[in-house]
Amino acid sequence: MRVEGVFEWLGQVLGTVIRYIVEALSGFFGFFVTAGHDFLEGLSRTLGMDRSLLSLAALVIGLLLLVAAVRAFFRRAFISGLVWLFLGLWLLSWLIR
16 A cells, blocks of 8 residues: 555656646747747738738748849849849739738
């Protein structure tokens, strides 16, 4: 009977420790989820765009097109730089209200 009490106590202690670890990790990752949500909400509100996955993907693609334009201008490829620039600006102007 006495041995069963020890194992029951050990199980309760181990369960309590696991519960504290899970709650701490939940709070830690919840902080990052909240920060990411607030960042995307502020970004979409400032730009005046919808907060959808498609809009965010279009924003990233538009910014990558602008980066490609800048890189083309550094290579002194002005025609391709203008093409990338116009494509990037067209996509971003379509996206942002």
